[in-house]
Amino acid sequence: MESFYPWPDNTGLSIFTLWLASVVFLWAARAPMVQVLRGLARSLEAGVESISHWCAEVGEELTTRNRETLRAASELELQSRISREVLRIDDSFAEKLGRYAELQRKVGDLVGGLEDDYKQCGDSPPQVPGWAGAVEAVSAIPDNADPNVRKVLEGIRESMTDAEKRAFKSYRDDTASRHKLLGKMGPTWKEIRTLLAGMKDAVAKAVQTSSKLSRYVDEYEELIQNRESDVHARNYSPMKPFLTAAIVMGVALGGAFVNFQLIALPMSELVPAGARLGGVPVSTVSALVLVLMEVAVGIFLMDMLGITDLFPKLATIPASRRRLILWLSMSGLFFLSSVESSLAILREQIVTADAAVKLTLAGQTGEVVGVAAGSSIPVIGQAVLGFVLPWLLALVAIPLEMLLDSGRHIAAKTVVVTLAVIGGSIRVVGHALCSVVNALPSVYDVYIAIPLRLERIWRDPDDDVIAYAEARKRSGQQAAGRAGAA
Amino acid sequence: MKNFSTILLSILAPLFLMLIGCSEQNARYDQAVAILIDVSGTYADRKDHTIELIKRQILPDMVPGDTVFVVRIDSESYDETDLVALMTLDARPSQANAQKLALALQLDAFARKRESASHTDIPGAIMLASEYLREIGAGSSAILVFSDMQTDLPPGTRRELEIGELAGTHVAAVNVKRLPADTSDPELYRSRLSRWESEMKRAGASEWRAILDPARLSPYLSEIRG
Numbered sequence: 001m002e003s004f005y006p007w008p009d010n011t012g013l014s015i016f017t018l019w020l021a022s023v024v025f026l027w028a029a030r031a032p033m034v035q036v037l038r039g040l041a042r043s044l045e046a047g048v049e050s051i052s053h054w055c056a057e058v059g060e061e062l063t064t065r066n067r068e069t070l071r072a073a074s075e076l077e078l079q080s081r082i083s084r085e086v087l088r089i090d091d092s093f094a095e096k097l098g099r100y101a102e103l104q105r106k107v108g109d110l111v112g113g114l115e116d117d118y119k120q121c122g123d124s125p126p127q128v129p130g131w132a133g134a135v136e137a138v139s140a141i142p143d144n145a146d147p148n149v150r151k152v153l154e155g156i157r158e159s160m161t162d163a164e165k166r167a168f169k170s171y172r173d174d175t176a177s178r179h180k181l182l183g184k185m186g187p188t189w190k191e192i193r194t195l196l197a198g199m200k201d202a203v204a205k206a207v208q209t210s211s212k213l214s215r216y217v218d219e220y221e222e223l224i225q226n227r228e229s230d231v232h233a234r235n236y237s238p239m240k241p242f243l244t245a246a247i248v249m250g251v252a253l254g255g256a257f258v259n260f261q262l263i264a265l266p267m268s269e270l271v272p273a274g275a276r277l278g279g280v281p282v283s284t285v286s287a288l289v290l291v292l293m294e295v296a297v298g299i300f301l302m303d304m305l306g307i308t309d310l311f312p313k314l315a316t317i318p319a320s321r322r323r324l325i326l327w328l329s330m331s332g333l334f335f336l337s338s339v340e341s342s343l344a345i346l347r348e349q350i351v352t353a354d355a356a357v358k359l360t361l362a363g364q365t366g367e368v369v370g371v372a373a374g375s376s377i378p379v380i381g382q383a384v385l386g387f388v389l390p391w392l393l394a395l396v397a398i399p400l401e402m403l404l405d406s407g408r409h410i411a412a413k414t415v416v417v418t419l420a421v422i423g424g425s426i427r428v429v430g431h432a433l434c435s436v437v438n439a440l441p442s443v444y445d446v447y448i449a450i451p452l453r454l455e456r457i458w459r460d461p462d463d464d465v466i467a468y469a470e471a472r473k474r475s476g477q478q479a480a481g482r483a484g485a486a
Numbered sequence: 487m488k489n490f491s492t493i494l495l496s497i498l499a500p501l502f503l504m505l506i507g508c509s510e511q512n513a514r515y516d517q518a519v520a521i522l523i524d525v526s527g528t529y530a531d532r533k534d535h536t537i538e539l540i541k542r543q544i545l546p547d548m549v550p551g552d553t554v555f556v557v558r559i560d561s562e563s564y565d566e567t568d569l570v571a572l573m574t575l576d577a578r579p580s581q582a583n584a585q586k587l588a589l590a591l592q593l594d595a596f597a598r599k600r601e602s603a604s605h606t607d608i609p610g611a612i613m614l615a616s617e618y619l620r621e622i623g624a625g626s627s628a629i630l631v632f633s634d635m636q637t638d639l640p641p642g643t644r645r646e647l648e649i650g651e652l653a654g655t656h657v658a659a660v661n662v663k664r665l666p667a668d669t670s671d672p673e674l675y676r677s678r679l680s681r682w683e684s685e686m687k688r689a690g691a692s693e694w695r696a697i698l699d700p701a702r703l704s705p706y707l708s709e710i711r712g
Binding site (some may be wrong): 265268273274276279281347350353354357358360361362363 | 515546547
């Protein structure tokens with residue numbers, strides 16, 4: 001600093017001289033300097049405004065797009081819900097109506113049987129033969145002493161009595177068989193009552209499902225009518241599926257880690273242990289690849305089962321090929337889980353062998369390890385874990401799809417909020433800076449206050465009026481220009 | 487979601503290429519350890535103990551791909567016959583374990599052999615070890631010297647380590663035995679180690695260390711493996 005002093009020995013005089021020179025210089029350069037400062041303020045203001053406008057526009061555009069995607073997601077969700085319900089209703093209808101036809105056939109058969117039985121139950125009293133009256137009259141002839149006549153008459157009476165007895169017996173037999181038939185009709189009537197109750201139930205359920213379907217159709221119609229409004233978009237919240245999927249994915253990640261640890265060590269028996277890929281042993285990379293392959297196969301499996309839709313192109317291929325891919329995925333997963341299970345067993349063996357070697361090198365026998373490793377529970381546990389974990393990992397496709405679906409809404413919302421915060425912050429900071437920069441001409445004038453005051457004393461007052469008028473005119477033109485540009 | 491496969495491909499393809507690119511073909515991560523055992527003078531009676539230390543502290547933590555060899559320090563150590571054992575562990579852990587056991591048997595046999603050299607040629611053993619280490623070219627190399635670090639060359643023997651001969655090699659003096667003169671004047675012991683340090687540094691060794699506690703050997707080797 002001293003190097004700038006004109007008289008380094010006299011600091012006070014040097015500082016005063018420098019101040020005086022700066023004041024005179026700044027007074028002489030006041031007009032362009034003030035213009036520069038005002039221009040700077042205007043540029044700053046415009047820059048801040050444009051940045052905050054850009055933030056707001058992008059945010060708004062993203063919000064609109066997000067709302068559209070949310071609406072689409074909401075529609076999709078409702079459509080899938082309706083189609084699911086329709087499928088369920090269809091199944092229910094098919095089942096109920098199928099049963100209805102069967103019930104009807106059964107009732108028809110039973111009623112036919114009843115009709116036949118009823119016909120057979122008709123009461124037909126035994127017909128008395130036409131000659132019975134004549135025989136009765138003859139038999140009623142008074143008995144005379146003629147033994148021949150008596151014998152004839154007695155024969156007639158006996159035959160008459162026999163005929164009556166036979167007729168009564170036949171009538172009793174008929175009545176007994178009728179009673180038997182009537183007795184058999186009781187359970188049939190009960191069965192008919194049960195069947196009719198079942199039919200009533202089936203019809204009631206069919207009516208119920210049809211009313212449910214009607215409600216869904218109404219809802220869908222409402223959705224179609226309100227397509228333009230964002231009611232559904234507001235109702236659909238991506239946060240819940242996002243959080244659920246994130247938690248499940250976190251748990252799955254833990255499972256994948258356990259899975260990885262289970263096979264990382266035995267993998268060194270299968271691949272060259274010394275080789276490395278980017279500093280990581282190839283055996284570790286192989287274990288990681290195996291775990292990722294399980295996830296990938298799981299994604300295919302879930303897609304083929306129709307649970308997820310991560311590969312939309314696969315949904316369009318013929319059913320036979322879908323079945324083929326499904327079976328391939330299942331076989332692949334089974335193969336991988338079998339490999340992993342065997343690796344888990346191998347791991348236990350390697351660990352035991354390592355411990356035995358260490359003990360042997362330390363001068364002890366391997367019997368100690370043998371005792372510790374005698375239990376087969378860890379081996380079985382690891383084998384089962386190795387077999388089950390790939391199947392569980394395959395399910396990760398479901399939360400993955402949910403996460404991807406809801407994640408984009410969350411990401412878009414986050415970007416919108418971030419942009420709003422950035423825009424607001426820039427506006428606040430910009431306003432503060434503009435205020436500071438706007439105040440700079442006044443600060444400038446304060447610094448050169450003495451020469452300014454002297455100038456005003458010496459200047460003609462008319463010049464001030466003219467300068468004031470010119471300044472107003474200039475500012476008016478600038479304001480009009482800005483308004484036109486806006 | 488429609489472009490999921492494209493996105494997945496665009497993520498996985500560069501990742502795969504990056505992995506391939508990162509697979510440094512020349513970079514090695516194995517370790518070569520040269521163990522120099524003094525069988526001369528005052529250190530000869532420590533051979534059994536040294537072999538036990540090697541078996542307990544060095545062999546168990548060696549991983550597939552590592553190389554270990556043992557050189558005897560006697561009167562003329564710069565000799566092929568002083569190479570007691572050399573073994574590179576197989577890539578498969580099970581085979582490597584079997585090799586470790588075989589090496590342990592070999593070392594036991596060496597320990598049982600009663601021998602005592604009249605002179606101590608430590609630089610010769612180091613030169614022999616450095617040649618083997620250079621040939622192996624492992625990712626990390628170490629020379630572990632089990633000795634009293636007192637060189638006593640026979641007359642007419644000349645040993646001088648070249649500059650840069652031990653480049654990239656970590657040298658450690660383990661379990662250094664103090665001589666009777668050292669106990670009366672510790673400065674002798676310290677200056678001897680100091681001389682060795684400057685000698686090793688001159689020969690380009692990455693590091694010189696004197697390890698007093700043999701239990702620190704295993705962590706030391708893990709540390710220099712990187």
